[in-house]
Amino acid sequence: MAAMKFSRQRESIKEFLRGRTDHPTADTVYENVKLIYPKISLGTVYRNLSLLSDIGEIQKLASFGGSDRFDARIDPHCHFMCTRCGRVLDMDEEHFDKLMAEAAIHFTGGEITHYNASFYGICKDCKGKE
Amino acid sequence: MAAMKFSRQRESIKEFLRGRTDHPTADTVYENVKLIYPKISLGTVYRNLSLLSDIGEIQKLASFGGSDRFDARIDPHCHFMCTRCGRVLDMDEEHFDKLMAEAAIHFTGGEITHYNASFYGICKDCKGKE
């Protein structure tokens, strides 16, 4: 039962994630934390990201193709990915979450513990540039 | 504009997928089609799976961690993955799809073209074995 120790690197990773809402990849986290701890290694970033998501301090998003993305928001919420610019936006309307929660209640094939809903399309910004 | 030609291998891949509802991975497809075409290569399987999903004949599911999975069902429907046995089940209740479609309509951040909803938990079978 590993007792977790403080680490500046981990703290820095958390802080960086808290300051972003654009769901950075492990590599982006690495590039940015490196500005503060130039010797940090990608392995450390991965280890901490997965540790933090295991203990529920951050969320790991795996459904956007390519790399996993990470989110400091841990309350259930849906995501929207723009298939043109690749950005991943939070979908704040609690509307969706009610729907998802309701869906979970009605399912008869097992006991649902969590869900993950991703929507894809063209975001407003890209739409505007057409 | 590549004109698609017939290929036994591709046909066999499609047929195999049509006969399964458990969302096999590329590797499972490979292992099974190999029983019929022993010389087929994994590269060919990947090429065809991605071709077929590009033209919309099959669906690629990317949100279950590890490998991508493939589904001959192309109508929108949600999935449930058992976190104990790893199985991925279809969620047939059209209820969910109405909900998701409705959710899509209400989103204001862009134009949604498709979505992907995955639910996770313990399936009936695993629950029964506890």
Place this chain on the structure above:
DNA sequence: TTAAATGCAAACTGTTTGCAAGTGC
């Protein structure tokens, strides 16, 4: 003092790709 965390590099998994040979039309 010692268990946890790090940096580094090598290993690993899943997927894609270049190329020469094969095949459908």
Place this chain on the structure above:
DNA sequence: GCACTTGCAAACAGTTTGCATTTAA
């Protein structure tokens, strides 16, 4: 015959891991 497809192997991206060293407690 020409373009599409294949098999093979090498390359690739993202992630994980082993190990000697450093660091928090």
